[in-house]
Amino acid sequence: MFRPLASTHRLPLARQVHLGHLPHTRSPLVPTLSFFNSVTGSDEKIPTFRVLDGVGKPVDGAQLPEIDEAFARKLYENMQLLPTLDTVLYNVQRQGKTSFHMTSYGEEATIIGSAAALELDDEVLGQYREMGVLLWRGFGVDSVFAQCFGNQDDTSGKGRQMPVHFGSPAHHFQTISSPLATQIPQAAGVGYALRRSPDRRSRSIAACYFGEGAASEGDFHAGLLLASTIPSPTLFIARNNGFAISTPSTEQYYGDGIASRGPGYGIDTVRVDGNDVLAVLSAVREARRRTLEQGRAVLVEAMTYRVGHHSTSDDSFAYRQRSEVEDRKRIDNPIARFRLFLEAQGWWNAADEEELKTRLKADVMKAFKHAESLAKPELGELFTDVYAGEEPWNITEQRKELTGLLKKYGETWEPWRTELARFKNKGQDLTKA
Ligand SMILES: Cc1ncc(C[n+]2csc(CCOP(=O)(O)OP(=O)(O)O)c2C)c(N)n1
Numbered sequence: 001m002f003r004p005l006a007s008t009h010r011l012p013l014a015r016q017v018h019l020g021h022l023p024h025t026r027s028p029l030v031p032t033l034s035f036f037n038s039v040t041g042s043d044e045k046i047p048t049f050r051v052l053d054g055v056g057k058p059v060d061g062a063q064l065p066e067i068d069e070a071f072a073r074k075l076y077e078n079m080q081l082l083p084t085l086d087t088v089l090y091n092v093q094r095q096g097k098t099s100f101h102m103t104s105y106g107e108e109a110t111i112i113g114s115a116a117a118l119e120l121d122d123e124v125l126g127q128y129r130e131m132g133v134l135l136w137r138g139f140g141v142d143s144v145f146a147q148c149f150g151n152q153d154d155t156s157g158k159g160r161q162m163p164v165h166f167g168s169p170a171h172h173f174q175t176i177s178s179p180l181a182t183q184i185p186q187a188a189g190v191g192y193a194l195r196r197s198p199d200r201r202s203r204s205i206a207a208c209y210f211g212e213g214a215a216s217e218g219d220f221h222a223g224l225l226l227a228s229t230i231p232s233p234t235l236f237i238a239r240n241n242g243f244a245i246s247t248p249s250t251e252q253y254y255g256d257g258i259a260s261r262g263p264g265y266g267i268d269t270v271r272v273d274g275n276d277v278l279a280v281l282s283a284v285r286e287a288r289r290r291t292l293e294q295g296r297a298v299l300v301e302a303m304t305y306r307v308g309h310h311s312t313s314d315d316s317f318a319y320r321q322r323s324e325v326e327d328r329k330r331i332d333n334p335i336a337r338f339r340l341f342l343e344a345q346g347w348w349n350a351a352d353e354e355e356l357k358t359r360l361k362a363d364v365m366k367a368f369k370h371a372e373s374l375a376k377p378e379l380g381e382l383f384t385d386v387y388a389g390e391e392p393w394n395i396t397e398q399r400k401e402l403t404g405l406l407k408k409y410g411e412t413w414e415p416w417r418t419e420l421a422r423f424k425n426k427g428q429d430l431t432k433a
């Protein structure tokens with residue numbers, strides 16, 4: 001009599017009869033047919049590490065990270081700075097003063113907690129929602145506004161990048177590029193370069209941020225495979241915020257989130273409550289330690305929720321309920337939760353909160369007014385720094401063409417005159433050269 005072949009089995013692999021191994025693998029040979037569809041070996045999903053409950057109280061058995069009052073306050077201040085800046089930058093775009101903005105509302109703990117777990121000279125490759133990493137590293141609100149306005153103080157890209165596409169060699173922050181997931185294989189390359197640099201080896205890592213939507217790109221798989229087969233100290237931080245513009249994360253994958261993919265590449269992986277700043281801090285600190293110790297990639301999946309619209313070009317109420325967003329603002333709010341923790345430690349009170357909010361708002365408004373008053377960089381900068389070394393013929397040709405058009409229309413045609421007036425030296429670096 002035939003016995004039916006087993007379908008998906010639930011037996012822990014270790015309890016099966018082993019018949020040795022094939023020559024080229026350590027996979028045990030077994031006499032029973034079984035399929036699996038879990039990396040936990042059970043019906044349970046991969047767990048999510050948290051240390052604070054929704055109202056900031058340490059959960060039973062919580063392993064709190066070692067932090068002192070000054071560090072905790074710095075974390076909180078940066079978490080508060082992020083939405084203060086976002087609100088002004090969002091409104092500034094609505095007034096037509098900048099072309100674009102993307103907020104980090106709801107993701108403050110994921111971004112600031114992870115930034116705080118890195119060393120200041122770890123190389124960061126962001127997606128675009130990681131302004132908070134730069135703030136943590138002391139980039140400054142003036143530089144944020146200069147980039148978003150594309151004015152003459154913009155050190156990120158001399159006014160040539162879209163707003164929020166920051167970059168800063170001084171802050172070890174690689175320039176943001178919008179095409180999704182390109183930073184992931186690049187990060188594996190940066191990690192490898194660090195491994196090959198005697199002065200950075202065993203000291204610095206490449207930290208790569210991406211959204212769960214970007215993880216649907218081929219570049220995600222290429223990047224993780226690269227980092228796993230050519231080992232390098234590369235830390236992948238997935239911000240799983242529930243959406244890729246209007247596509248909910250549930251439509252991005254059928255498996256267990258992004259974390260389940262790590263073991264497929266032989267990569268140590270952890271899932272963390274991305275709205276719990278202390279859990280993120282601990283998880284990323286330990287992940288960073290492992291990447292350095294093993295010289296291998298590690299994956300962190302931070303579970304969070306994008307409270308704001310995707311960008312200023314989006315209206316998220318076209319694809320999600322207002323009530324869902326209102327609920328998520330209250331439940332596990334990363335800032336409120338950490339504030340309650342700080343208060344319970346005696347490290348924060350209502351007067352501190354008042355002082356912080358007033359100060360941050362004043363700083364941000366001052367930087368905004370200053371950025372608004374500055375001209376754009378010289379127009380000719382459009383053509384510089386595009387390539388290293390000798391200028392190629394096509395750039396020379398384009399500069400000549402623009403110069404010719406400026407000479408023809410620059411002073412006579414009103415729209416051009418108005419536009420030129422916004423640049424430092426009003427385009428004369430080209431026309432009078
Ligand atoms: C290759 C590519 N395809 C599509 C887009 C358009 N796009 C910009 S952001 C985005 C959603 C990305 O979602 P996710 O990675 O989850 O990041 P989040 O915005 O949630 O932080 C899409 C589809 C793009 N920029 N690049």
Ligand SMILES: [Mg+2]
Pocket residue numbers: 211212213239240241242243244245
């Ligand atoms: Mg997302």
